[in-house]
Amino acid sequence: MNQDAMQTRVGETIWRAVGLDRRRRPDSVRNALKRVGLPGVLMAALVLLGCAKHQETGRPETLILSGWNNYRLGEFSLATRDFEAAMKKAPQGGPEHLGALYGLATTWNLRRPGEDPDRAAQLFRQVIALAPTNDLAAWSWLALARMKAMPVAGESPELNAQVLAYQDVIDRFPFHSAGEEAFLFQQAARLETPDVDLTREVLAALERFIEIHPKSPWLSSAYGLVAHCCTVLNLPDKRFAAMLKASKAAEIDPLNPLQDLSAIYWQLATVAEFDLGDFALAREYYRRLIAEYPKEQRVFLAKQELKRMDEVEEGLRSQKSEVRSQDEKGK
Amino acid sequence: MNEDNPMANTQHPTPKASRIAKAWHFLRTYSALLVVSATFLWSVVAILMSRQTQAPADAKVVLRIGHWQLEAGVREAFDRMAQEYRKLHPEVYIIQDAIPEGTYGQWMTTQLMGGTAPDMMEVGLGLPYNVLLGFHSRYFLPLTASVNQPNPYNRGTDLEGVPWRKTYKDGMRNSYVEELQEYMLVPLAQFGIRAFYNKDLLKKLTGLDEAPGNYREFLRACETIKSRKDDRGRPYTPIAGSAYHVGMWEGFMCEPLTYGAVRRVDFNRDGAVGNDELFVGFKTGRIGFDFPPFSAKFRMLRELTEQMQAGFTGLGRDEAVFLFAQQRAVFITTGTWDAGSLQEQARGVFEVGVMEFPMPTRDDPEFGGIVEGPVYERPSSQFPFAITRTCKHPEVALDFLQFVGSQPGNQELNRIIGWIPAIAGTSLSPLLRAFEPNLEGIYGAMPVTLGGETIIKWQQLTSLFQVHQIGYEQLANEFAPFYLEHGPREYEELQRNRRRGMARDEQFLAGFRARLMTGQGLEAQSLQVKYRQMTSSRLLVPGLGAALLQRKLNEGTVTNAVGPYEFTPAALARVRERLQSKEAN
Numbered sequence: 061m062n063q064d065a066m067q068t069r070v071g072e073t074i075w076r077a078v079g080l081d082r083r084r085r086p087d088s089v090r091n092a093l094k095r096v097g098l099p100g101v102l103m104a105a106l107v108l109l110g111c112a113k114h115q116e117t118g119r120p121e122t123l124i125l126s127g128w129n130n131y132r133l134g135e136f137s138l139a140t141r142d143f144e145a146a147m148k149k150a151p152q153g154g155p156e157h158l159g160a161l162y163g164l165a166t167t168w169n170l171r172r173p174g175e176d177p178d179r180a181a182q183l184f185r186q187v188i189a190l191a192p193t194n195d196l197a198a199w200s201w202l203a204l205a206r207m208k209a210m211p212v213a214g215e216s217p218e219l220n221a222q223v224l225a226y227q228d229v230i231d232r233f234p235f236h237s238a239g240e241e242a243f244l245f246q247q248a249a250r251l252e253t254p255d256v257d258l259t260r261e262v263l264a265a266l267e268r269f270i271e272i273h274p275k276s277p278w279l280s281s282a283y284g285l286v287a288h289c290c291t292v293l294n295l296p297d298k299r300f301a302a303m304l305k306a307s308k309a310a311e312i313d314p315l316n317p318l319q320d321l322s323a324i325y326w327q328l329a330t331v332a333e334f335d336l337g338d339f340a341l342a343r344e345y346y347r348r349l350i351a352e353y354p355k356e357q358r359v360f361l362a363k364q365e366l367k368r369m370d371e372v373e374e375g376l377r378s379q380k381s382e383v384r385s386q387d388e389k390g391k
Numbered sequence: 392m393n394e395d396n397p398m399a400n401t402q403h404p405t406p407k408a409s410r411i412a413k414a415w416h417f418l419r420t421y422s423a424l425l426v427v428s429a430t431f432l433w434s435v436v437a438i439l440m441s442r443q444t445q446a447p448a449d450a451k452v453v454l455r456i457g458h459w460q461l462e463a464g465v466r467e468a469f470d471r472m473a474q475e476y477r478k479l480h481p482e483v484y485i486i487q488d489a490i491p492e493g494t495y496g497q498w499m500t501t502q503l504m505g506g507t508a509p510d511m512m513e514v515g516l517g518l519p520y521n522v523l524l525g526f527h528s529r530y531f532l533p534l535t536a537s538v539n540q541p542n543p544y545n546r547g548t549d550l551e552g553v554p555w556r557k558t559y560k561d562g563m564r565n566s567y568v569e570e571l572q573e574y575m576l577v578p579l580a581q582f583g584i585r586a587f588y589n590k591d592l593l594k595k596l597t598g599l600d601e602a603p604g605n606y607r608e609f610l611r612a613c614e615t616i617k618s619r620k621d622d623r624g625r626p627y628t629p630i631a632g633s634a635y636h637v638g639m640w641e642g643f644m645c646e647p648l649t650y651g652a653v654r655r656v657d658f659n660r661d662g663a664v665g666n667d668e669l670f671v672g673f674k675t676g677r678i679g680f681d682f683p684p685f686s687a688k689f690r691m692l693r694e695l696t697e698q699m700q701a702g703f704t705g706l707g708r709d710e711a712v713f714l715f716a717q718q719r720a721v722f723i724t725t726g727t728w729d730a731g732s733l734q735e736q737a738r739g740v741f742e743v744g745v746m747e748f749p750m751p752t753r754d755d756p757e758f759g760g761i762v763e764g765p766v767y768e769r770p771s772s773q774f775p776f777a778i779t780r781t782c783k784h785p786e787v788a789l790d791f792l793q794f795v796g797s798q799p800g801n802q803e804l805n806r807i808i809g810w811i812p813a814i815a816g817t818s819l820s821p822l823l824r825a826f827e828p829n830l831e832g833i834y835g836a837m838p839v840t841l842g843g844e845t846i847i848k849w850q851q852l853t854s855l856f857q858v859h860q861i862g863y864e865q866l867a868n869e870f871a872p873f874y875l876e877h878g879p880r881e882y883e884e885l886q887r888n889r890r891r892g893m894a895r896d897e898q899f900l901a902g903f904r905a906r907l908m909t910g911q912g913l914e915a916q917s918l919q920v921k922y923r924q925m926t927s928s929r930l931l932v933p934g935l936g937a938a939l940l941q942r943k944l945n946e947g948t949v950t951n952a953v954g955p956y957e958f959t960p961a962a963l964a965r966v967r968e969r970l971q972s973k974e975a976n
Contacts, residue, residue: 125909132902133529163905170898199904210894214887244931252934254942277919281927288935292942296962311920323661330660334958337965355561357767358662360831361653364763365956372958376970 120146120156127163136171140164153190161187162196169203177207198238201229205242209249222249240278243269247285256292263289280309296335303328322356325349329362339369438507450484452784454791455509457488457502459495459516460774463732468807475803476794483787492516503530503779510782511792514576514775524570531777533573537789538563544797549816558798560815561770570899572921577792578772579804581811583826584639584726586749587733590742592721596627602722602746606644606691606758609749613698616721631720632699633711637857639724643748645692646835647766648758651684653836654956658943659936664836667885670878671940673871676948680867685837687761689856689863696857698722704857712736724748727826731809734822745825767832772813839874842881848873882944886937896929 118126127142143164150156165183168176184200191197205225209217226246233239247262266286270279283306290299307324329345332338346362353359418425446453456469466489473485488509490498496517502508503526514523514531538556545551545558556563556574566576588602593612596619603609613629620626630640652664656672659665672678680686696703700714715723716736725733730745737743750765751758778788794800802817811823819827840846852870855861861869900922907918953959958966 128902128905128909131905134525166901166905170894170901172894172898195908203901206897210897211887211890214884214891216890241926244927248931248934252938254938254945277923281923281931284927284932285935288939291939311923313917313920313924326662327660330956333962334956335962337958337962337969339966339969355770355830357769357834360764360767360833361662363831372963372966373970376967380971 120150120160123149124156124159124163127160127167131163131167136167136174139167139171143167158187158191158194158196161190162200165200166203169207177210181207195236198229198233198236201232202238202242205229206245209245216252219249219253222246235273237277240269240273240276244278244281244285251285251288251292254292259289259292263293277311280306280311283309296331300328300331300336300341303331320353322349322353322358325352326358326362329365333365333369339373342369445486446484451482452480452787453484453486454511454782454784454788455486455488456511456776456791457490457499457509458513458774458776459490459492460513460728461489461491462728462808463735464808465489468804471807472795472800472804473791475800476791479794480787480790483791485791499526506781508779508781510784510788511776511778514777515773524568527568527575527777528571530780531575532780532782532785533571533575534566534577534778534789535574537793538566538574538577542793542797544794544800548798550798550814555793555796558814559772560813561772563772565771565773566775569925572903576775576777577796578775578813579795579801580727580772580774580808581770581813581828582727582773583768583811583828584643584724585825586722586724586746587715587730588722588744588746589715589718589720589737590744592627592718592741593744596721602744602749604747604749606749606751607755610694610698613722617698621719625719628700628714628720629698629722630695631711631715631723632696632703633706633708634704635708636711636724637696637699637703639726640695640748641692642835643724643766644695644750645688646837647833648688648691648761649684649835649837650763650833651761651836652678652682655682655954657836657955658940660955663834664838666838666841667882667937667940669836669838670841670874670882671943673874674878674948675943675946675952676950677952677954680863680871684761686863686867687758688837689866691758692857693859693863696859702858704854727810727823730822730826734809745822747825763833765829765832767830767834768828770828770830774810774813839870841878842884844877845874845881848877889933889937893930896925900926900930 123142123146127139127146130136130139130142143160146160147157147164150160161183165180165187167180168183169180181204184204187194187200188197205222205228208225209222211217223246226242226249229242230239230246233242247266250258250262263286266282266289269276270282270286273279273282276282283302287299287302287306290296290302303324307321307328310321310324312321325345325348329342329349332345333342336342343366346366349356349362350359458465458469460466466487469485469487476485477483494517499508499512499514499517500522502512508530512531514526518526539554541552542550542555542558545553545555550558556566559578560581563574563578566574566578568575586602590600593599593602593616597612597615599612603612616627616629618626632640652669652672653662655678656668657664658668658671669678700706700720703711711720711723712725712729712733714720715733718741723733734743748766751762753759753762755762776792778785778792782788795804796814798814798816801812801814805812805817806820809820809823811819811826840849848870852861852866856863856866903918903922903925907915907922910918
C-alpha cells in the first residue's frame with residue numbers, strides 16, 4: 061500500500077470511529093462531537109497531524125543532501141522521502157535527477173531492515189540507462205556487482221557470478237575509481253578460495269594491474285593482495301617486497317589516531333626474521349616500531365625478538381667454532 | 392418526546408442537579424484520560440520548576456552535565472571546577488545530573504530521544520556499541536575541528552599551541568569513532584587497576600611493613616594471615632573476593648601467563664591470538680590444554696582463590712569492600728575509580744596501601760619459566776563526555792570541556808577526585824603514582840570461546856573451578872572434546888557473522904562515498920583517503936585472513952609444524968649464510 065492510500069484509509073477509519081459521515085447533514089457532525097467530546101477531538105486531531113503528509117520543500121540539491129544525511133543517520137524512510145521528492149522536482153536526466161535516483165537506489169539496496177534489492181537494481185539500471193558514461197553510472201555498475209557479493213544468511217555468494225559482475229564494471233570503466241575498486245574486489249573474492257592455481261592467476265592479474273595503473277590510488281591495496289598471494293604461494297622475498305611497496309604507497313590519514321604504521325613495521329620485521337632470515341632488516345623494523353610507538357603492545361615482543369636474534373647468531377657462531385675446533389682436533 | 396428513555400417524561404431534574412450529573416458522567420467517562428493528563432502536566436511543571444530552581448536567577452547560560460560517577464569526590468570536583476569556571480565566565484552556571492550506573496543506559500536513551508538531554512553527557516555505559524554509534528551520529532556534535540586546535544586554557548603551559556588531542560597521554564585514541572571518522576568525546580581521566588591493602592592489619596598479622604611484591608612471598612603472607620584469628624576467634628581473610636573482583640585478579644595475574652600462546656598460534660602474526668586462531672591451533676593439534684602456560688594460569692588462579700573468603704563467587708562488589716573496610720580482609724583489588732572511596736572508608740581507622748600485583752619472578756620454582764615479563768597495560772583515557780545537539784550553547788559547553796581538559800584544569804579536577812589526569816605533564820598524588828600504566832610486558836592469549844555453546848560450557852566449568860569443585864584436569868577433559876566437537880559449527884558461524892557484517896560496512900561506505908562525491912578541495916582528498924582505507928580494511932582484507940586459517944584447517948592435524956614465530960630451515964640456512972658472509976667481510 062502506498063503512503064497516500066494508507067493516509068486516506070487511516071483518516072476514514074478515524075472519521076468512522078468518531079461517528080462522522082461526510083455525506084450526512086451537518087447535525088450529524090454536532091452529534092458526533094457530542095459523543096466523543098473534546099478529548100476525543102483533540103486525540104483525533106493529533107492522530108491526523110501525525111498522518112499529515114510531509115510537505116516536501118527545498119530545491120532538489122538540498123533534498124539530496126538531506127537524503128544522504130538521513131541515510132547516514134539510519135533514517136532510511138526519511139532518506140527515501142527526500143530522494144523521491146528530489147527526483148520529482150529535478151529535470152529528467154539532469155544531474156540532480158541522477159543523483160536522487162542513485163541515492164534512492166542505494167537506500168533501497170542497503171537499508172536494514174526493509175531492503176528491496178530488486179527495486180534498487182531497477183533504479184541503478186535507470187541511472188545507467190539515463191547517463192551511461194556518467195560517474196554515477198560507474199558507481200551504479202559497481203553497486204550492482206557488490207549486490208552479487210552480498211552474502212545471503214551469512215553464506216558466501218557464488219564466486220562466478222561475482223567475478224562476472226565485477227568484470228562488467230572493469231570492462232566499462234577500466235580507469236575509473238569504481239572500475240579499479242571492482243578489480244580489487246574481484247581478486248579478493250577469488251582469493252577467498254584457498255586454491256594455489258587460482259592464487260597464481262590472481263597474482264598475475266594483480267601484477268598486470270600494477271603495471272597498467274602505476275598511479276592508481278588503490279596501489280597500496282593491490283600490493284597488499286600481492287603480498288597475500290605470495291604468502292599462499294610461499295614466495296617470501298616477493299612477499300616482503302610487496303609488503304614494503306604497500307607500506308610506501310599507503311595513504312596515512314593524519315587525523316585518525318587509530319591508524320599507524322606499527323602493524324606494518326611488525327609484519328615487515330617478522331617476515332624478514334622468520335621467512336627471509338634477514339636479521340639486519342628485521343632489526344631495522346623492530347627498532348622503528350620501538351622508537352616510533354613506545355606504548356604499543358608489541359614493543360615487549362619486539363624487544364624479545366631482538367634479543368632472540370642475537371642469541372641465534374651467537375648460537376650459530378659457537379656452533380661454527382665448535383665444528384672448527386673439532387676439525388682441528390681431527391687433524 | 393424521548394422514546395429511548397421512558398423515565399424522561401416522568402422525572403425533571405433541576406438544572407443544577409443536571410449539571411452535577413453531567414459533570415459526574417464526564418468524570419466517570421474520562422477519569423483515566425484526566426489522570427494521565429494531570430500527571431503529565433504535573434511532571435512537566437515539576438521538571439521545569441526543579442530545573443529553574445537549580446540555577447540562580449542571574450545565570451544567563453545554564454549548562455547541564457550528566458554522568459554516572461557517584462564515587463566520592465566526583466560531584467564535588469565538578470562543582471569546584473564549575474565555580475572556578477564561573478570566576479572566568481560569571482554568566483555561566485553548570486549543574487550536574489549524577490545518575491546511578493544501573494539506570495544510566497535507560498536514562499540516557501530517554502533523555503536523548505525526548506530532547507531533554509543535558510548539554511554534556513558522559514557516554515559509554517549501559518548501551519551496546521551499535522546503539523551508541525547511532526546515538527553519536529544523531530544526538531552528539533562532532534568535535535574533530537576543535538580537538539585539532541590548541542586548547543586555549545593550555546596557554547602559558549608547555550602544551551601551549553599543541554593541538555588539543557595531542558595533549559592527551561593516549562592521543563585521544565578512545566575519542567575517535569572510526570565509523571563516523573570523527574572525534575566525538577572529550578575524556579577527562581585515566582583509570583588503572585591495582586591491589587590495595589590494609590597496612591595496619593598486614594603489620595599486625597604478619598609483621599610486614601609493606602605488602603610483598605613477589606608472588607611467593609605474597610602467598611606466604613596470605614597463609615600467615617589465614618592462620619591468625621581475631622578476638623572473637625574468627626579467622627582473617629587474606630583477599631576480599633567477589634564475583635566482581637575475581638576477574639581483576641585473574642585478568643592481571645593469571646591471564647598474562649598464557650602469553651606464550653602467541654608464538655604457537657598467532658598465525659596472522661599481528662602479535663595477538665584471536666579466538667579463531669586458537670581454535671585452529673587446537674583443531675590442528677598445534678596447541679592444547681596441556682600447553683604449560685594454560686595450565687599455569689589455572690594453577691595460579693586456584694592458589695589465589697584459595698585466599699578468598701568461602702562463597703566469594705556469590706558475593707557482589709559491595710560485600711567485598713565491606714569485608715575490607717571492616718578489617719576482616721587484608722587485600723582487595725580495584726581501580727582508581729574506587730581508590731578515593733576506599734580511602735574515605737578507612738580514614739581514621741586504618742591506612743590503605745597500594746601495590747603492584749605480586750607477579751612471580753623469573754626464579755619462581757613453578758611459574759618462573761612461564762612469566763616472561765611484567766604485565767602490559769594499554770594507556771587509555773576514560774570518563775568521556777560528548778556535547779549534545781540539543782545544547783543551546785555548544786560553544787560554551789566546548790569551552791567548559793576545554794577548561795577541564797586543559798593541563799591545569801584536568802590536574803585540578805583529578806586531584807579533587809583522586810583520579811589520574813588524562814593530560815600529559817600533569818602531576819599525580821603519591822598514592823596514584825602506583826597506577827602509572829606499565830607500557831611494556833606480557834598479555835593474555837587464551838580466548839578459548841567461539842560462540843554461544845562454548846561460552847556457556849566454559850563459564851560453567853570455570854565457575855566450578857573457581858569454587859574448587861573441579862580441578863584443571865577435569866576442566867580440560869570436559870571442555871576439550873566439547874570444544875572440538877561444537878567448535879567447527881561455531882567457527883563457521885563466526886565466519887558467517889563476519890560476512891553478515893559486510894552489509895553494515897557496505898551501508899556505511901556508501902554514505903561515505905556520497906560525502907566524498909559532494910566534497911571539494913582538501914576535504915574531498917582527505918575523505919578519499921579515508922574511503923580507500925576503510926574499503927580495504929573492512930571489505931577487501933578480512934576475508935583473506937579467514938581464507939588462510941581455513942587452509943590450515945583443511946590441512947588437518949599436523950605434527951612438528953613450524954610455528955608462526957619459528958624459523959623455517961630455509962630461513963635458518965640464510966641466517967647462517969649471511970652470518971658467514973658478514974664475518975668473511
